[in-house]
Amino acid sequence: GFKCGIVGLPNVGKSTLFNALTKTAAAQAANYPFCTIEPNTGEVAVPDPRMKEIAAVAKSQNIIPTRISFVDIAGLVRGASKGEGLGNQFLANIREVDAIVHVLRCFEDDDITHVEGRIDPVSDAETVETELMLSDLESLERRIVQIRKRATGKDKEALAVLPMMEKALELLQDGKPVRMLLRDIAPDDLPILQELNLLTSKPVLYVCNVAESNAVAGNEHTRAVAAMAEAQGAETVVISAAIEAEVAQLSDEEGKEFLDAIGLEEPGLDRLIRAGYKLLDLITYFTAGPKETRAWTVKRGSKAPQAAGVIHTDFERGFIRAQTIAFHDYVALGGEVAAKEAGKARDEGKEYVVQDGDVMLFRFNT
Ligand code: GDP
Numbered sequence: 001g002f003k004c005g006i007v008g009l010p011n012v013g014k015s016t017l018f019n020a021l022t023k024t025a026a027a028q029a030a031n032y033p034f035c036t037i038e039p040n041t042g043e044v045a046v047p048d049p050r051m052k053e054i055a056a057v058a059k060s061q062n063i064i065p066t067r068i069s070f071v072d073i074a075g076l077v078r079g080a081s082k083g084e085g086l087g088n089q090f091l092a093n094i095r096e097v098d099a100i101v102h103v104l105r106c107f108e109d110d111d112i113t114h115v116e117g118r119i120d121p122v123s124d125a126e127t128v129e130t131e132l133m134l135s136d137l138e139s140l141e142r143r144i145v146q147i148r149k150r151a152t153g154k155d156k157e158a159l160a161v162l163p164m165m166e167k168a169l170e171l172l173q174d175g176k177p178v179r180m181l182l183r184d185i186a187p188d189d190l191p192i193l194q195e196l197n198l199l200t201s202k203p204v205l206y207v208c209n210v211a212e213s214n215a216v217a218g219n220e221h222t223r224a225v226a227a228m229a230e231a232q233g234a235e236t237v238v239i240s241a242a243i244e245a246e247v248a249q250l251s252d253e254e255g256k257e258f259l260d261a262i263g264l265e266e267p268g269l270d271r272l273i274r275a276g277y278k279l280l281d282l283i284t285y286f287t288a289g290p291k292e293t294r295a296w297t298v299k300r301g302s303k304a305p306q307a308a309g310v311i312h313t314d315f316e317r318g319f320i321r322a323q324t325i326a327f328h329d330y331v332a333l334g335g336e337v338a339a340k341e342a343g344k345a346r347d348e349g350k351e352y353v354v355q356d357g358d359v360m361l362f363r364f365n366t
Contacts, residue, residue, distance in 0.1 A: 001043070002297065003069040004276040005097030007076060009115050009124050012105035013209040013241035018042065018072035020244040021269055040072040046277050046284070047270045048295055050327055050357060054286055055293035057335045066284055066295040068277060071097055078115075078127055082134075091135050095197055099279045100204045101272070102128065106221035107211040107240075121208065122224050129177060132199040137172040140198070144169060164192045168201070179203060183233065203279050205235045207272065215240040216263045237275050239268035283356035286327070287311070288336070304352040308362045318365035324348045327357030336361075 006014050022042035045065035055063050073093045094100065104121035105114065116124065144165050150158035168178045177200035181193060193201055206229050208222040218226075218238045229236045247255045247267050259267065281300045285307055286293060298307045304324075309316030325336065329344040336359075339345045354360070 001067065001069050002099075002280045002282060003041070003071055003097040004099050004101045004280065005071045005073045005094055006101045006103060007073050007094065007128060008103035009076060009105070009128065010074075011112055011114060012103045012124070013107075014072055014074070014103050016241040016245050017103060017207070017209065017239070017272075018070060020241065020248040021070050021273075023245075023248040040074070041069055043067045043069050044269075044273055046273055046295065046297075047266075048284060050284075050331075051286070051293055051295055053331050054288050054327070054359065057331055058288040058293055059290055060288060060293040061290065062292040064292055064294040066297045068273070068280065068282070068297070070101070070276070073097075076128060076131065078131070091132075091199065094132070094199050094202070098202065099276065100202050101207055101276060101279075102204055103207045103209055104221075104225055106208040106214070106219060106225065106238075109211075119221060121221050122228050125206065125225070125228065129200070133172055133175065133177060136168075136178060136198045136200050140165060140169050140172065140196075161192055161195070164189060165196065168193070168196065168198060172200070177201075203234075203281075204232075205229075205237065205275050205279050208236060208238045209241045210238055212240050212243050212262070214238075215243055215268070235275050235279070237268070237272050239272060244269050283354065285354050285356075285358040285360050287361070288330070288359055298354055300356075302354050303350065304348050304354060304360075304362075305350055307354045307360065308364065311362070314366060315362050315364050319350060320363040320365060322348045322352065322363070323361040324352070325359045326355070327359060330359045 006018055008014050021044050045067055048065065051063045051065060071093065073090060076090050102125060104124055105119060106121050108119055116127070147158045147162050147165060151162045167181060171178055171180055178198045179201050181201070182203070185193060206225055208218065208225050210219060210222060214222070215238070222236070222238050226236045243262065244267060247258055248269070250258060255267065259265070282297050283300050284295045284297060286295055296307070296310050298310060304322045305316045305319040308319050308322065324346045325339045325344055329339050329342070330336070333339045333342050333344060336345065
């Protein structure tokens, strides 16, 4: 599955947020027991109001959301790249995730020590980023020596990766994260960059953890983070981990009332999960029938057989075609039969690129 790693300095609220994510009613949605894969990894349901609409039309008995994983990555302190704290373990854990959720402390609380002695989330973000960049720099400098040699000897593999390595190295030496390359990378070059598995090439979103009183409007710290994030082309989510921890304990209805009283429309966790999903560059397609409406996840740009393979490898291997109805047609027309009659059920083949919201039915050989 796809994984977001929760990182940040100590005492910023990572564990509080992680625990809330894994305790939330959505995480424990019916039919699919919440599972803690490892103590620090949890799967959460991706909230998507379209499922209810489809289920109403298809008269489905059950709704099964799609899921992504969050990993609580502890142990980052200044000097992690040099092995301080749980440095090496920390960096190894980040290598395993697909995207980074960077939690920043935007709440004041004299009882809770800040490792740097003051609340300054922008500076905290730089501290963490610096450790990741130092680690990347060291690993690239080590690896590139060999690659340069092999490239001189006209080794094909080395020639293919060297230009990307040089570009990444140049950025890092300049004190910049490798993800800046993502802005105008050619699609063909993306796998080469991903293959390097550098920490600062992973997409990032910032979570501002605020006091309950700032959950709606944010504060000066969240505004500073938002400005920093915008300059990087990154998203920011303002959340009060303390509120989320409380809401996660409540039933859906009680939770709604609680949020209403504060002036929040939905749990911050829902916003966070959706932002994580977007960060991972994932889209959702649906299957629908009387038994269940179910959401499935594919990487944006996936073709129909790959999408079928998410359900079962046999579906991919024996793929023939996919009856495909756009979400809006499915709901507006009132389901599969009506969509067919209106000519809105397309027969798509192997080269079809799946679109977010497609309602699909696969035909395959066994
Ligand atoms: P981590 O080290 O980043 O995982 O941080 P924790 O989640 O363990 O939180 C550190 C401390 O800060 C705990 O005592 C939390 O209860 C507290 N904390 C977390 N979020 C908030 C918050 O939004 N407001 C306040 N006042 N305390 C918080």
